[in-house]
Amino acid sequence: MKFVIYARESDDDTNKAPPIERQIEIGKEQLKEMGHTLTATFADNGFSGGNRNRPDLQRMVKDARNKNRNFDAVWTWNQDRLARDTEHNPN
Known part of the structure; x- marks a missing residue:
């Protein structure tokens, strides 16, 4: 599989x-x-997990929505790197 971090x-x-x-x-x-x-x-420094307006998070989500994306899945050290609560996870 192809991953992004x-x-x-x-x-x-x-x-x-x-x-x-x-x-x-x-x-x-x-x-x-x-x-x-x-x-x-992709990496964001100095941003809270509750803040969805993180530059690289937004770039990653945009890339994921692209039908020609070059990855199948996202690897992250812990789920809380994406969002503090699952209800705040990017769609």
Whole structure:
């Protein structure tokens, strides 16, 4: 499968997520171990999980809606990197 990585680090990250660089490194390692292909990386720094107006999140969602998208799935270190609550997950 073709994957993209989405990483996020908040200024007040209460969930103790690793830095963006480490999240991406972990994602690359896991995708390689599982035999998947990485096609792109998206990352937002300094944004809360409750804020949907994150530049790279919006780019990723736009790419996902494109019928010619180059990925099948999104890898993220933890679901809360996409959104704080599942009701706030991007559509």
